[in-house]
Amino acid sequence: MRSGNPALQSSAFTKHLSAVTEGTMTLSGTVNKTGIGLLLIILSAGYTWGNPGMHGMVIPAVIGGLILAMVTIFKPTLGHITVPMYAVVEGIVLGVISMIFEQMYPGIVIQAIFLTFGTLGALLLAYKSGLIKATENFKLGVVAATGGIAILYVINMIMGFFGSSIGVIHSNGMMGILFSGFVVVIAALNLVLDFDFIEEGVEMGAPKYMEWYGAFGLLVTLIWLYLEILRLLAKLQSRR
Amino acid sequence: MENPAVILSLPLILIVVMSLMKMAKKKRSDGKPWFRIEKVEENE
Numbered sequence: 001m002r003s004g005n006p007a008l009q010s011s012a013f014t015k016h017l018s019a020v021t022e023g024t025m026t027l028s029g030t031v032n033k034t035g036i037g038l039l040l041i042i043l044s045a046g047y048t049w050g051n052p053g054m055h056g057m058v059i060p061a062v063i064g065g066l067i068l069a070m071v072t073i074f075k076p077t078l079g080h081i082t083v084p085m086y087a088v089v090e091g092i093v094l095g096v097i098s099m100i101f102e103q104m105y106p107g108i109v110i111q112a113i114f115l116t117f118g119t120l121g122a123l124l125l126a127y128k129s130g131l132i133k134a135t136e137n138f139k140l141g142v143v144a145a146t147g148g149i150a151i152l153y154v155i156n157m158i159m160g161f162f163g164s165s166i167g168v169i170h171s172n173g174m175m176g177i178l179f180s181g182f183v184v185v186i187a188a189l190n191l192v193l194d195f196d197f198i199e200e201g202v203e204m205g206a207p208k209y210m211e212w213y214g215a216f217g218l219l220v221t222l223i224w225l226y227l228e229i230l231r232l233l234a235k236l237q238s239r240r
Numbered sequence: 241m242e243n244p245a246v247i248l249s250l251p252l253i254l255i256v257v258m259s260l261m262k263m264a265k266k267k268r269s270d271g272k273p274w275f276r277i278e279k280v281e282e283n284e
Contacts, residue, residue: 111243111244111245114245114249115245115248115249115252118249118252119252121256122252122253122255122256122259123255125255125256125259125260126255126256126258126259128259128263129259129260129262129263129266130262130266131255131258131259131262229248232244232248233244233245233248236244236247237244
């Protein structure tokens with residue numbers, strides 16, 4: 001596995017190399033498609049933010065997002081349809097979550113957006129400069145940590161069905177803040193794996209439709225990073 | 241506590257500064273760094 005993101009595995013390229021029909025994957029094409037995805041998320045979130053009637057759409061949007069993510073992972077050739085749709089439904093979810101946090105802690109959303117894009121820019125610079133290299137050990141570490149966090153979240157979700165939860169995930173105590181800080185760092189390091197995945201795809205001459213797949217991976221990581229930063233900021237602000 | 245966003249942005253600033261320093265040290269294919277700071281002579 002080349003990335004902590006389960007959607008981004010190196011085998012994803014080799015499986016589709018023979019299907020080259022409309023040119024190959026390019027960096028600019030992937031950047032453009034990521035930009036389209038981000039724009040759709042922002043438009044959709046903005047619409048949901050301004051229309052409280054849309055709040056009932058959260059559960060269908062979460063389920064729809066999960067289905068669209070699965071279709072994108074198992075059928076990347078449909079990425080040009082599923083990825084923009086995924087961006088729209090995730091925008092609905094992010095719009096509602098952001099509004100709830102904003103009502104509790106005014107100004108928190110703009111701070112989280114600034115920090116998310118700041119992290120993206122800083123890590124892109126660190127990756128391009130060679131300060132952070134996606135070595136095999138680095139990838140292994142990030143994948144293991146991401147897997148550990150995922151298992152913890154699944155256990156927490158199952159415990160939630162029985163009215164219980166893992167305290168450290170929601171606590172605003174020192175351990176809770178350290179845990180959230182750790183999760184933010186791991187989510188941010190997943191961006192480096194995404195950059196590496198995209199660069200590798202371009203170098204290997206992956207088919208054009210893999211641009212949507214690379215953009216999808218980046219969007220998934222950015223959404224996760226944004227939500228974790230939002231949670232960390234909320235924990236810190238609740239202590240003030 | 242200060243604004244948490246300011247505190248959280250400090251590591252990002254550190255990463256950017258370290259990256260720029262690394263890029264400044266990195267030599268191009270012609271052996272010259274991609275940017276350098278040098279003294280400007282009078283009437284240059």
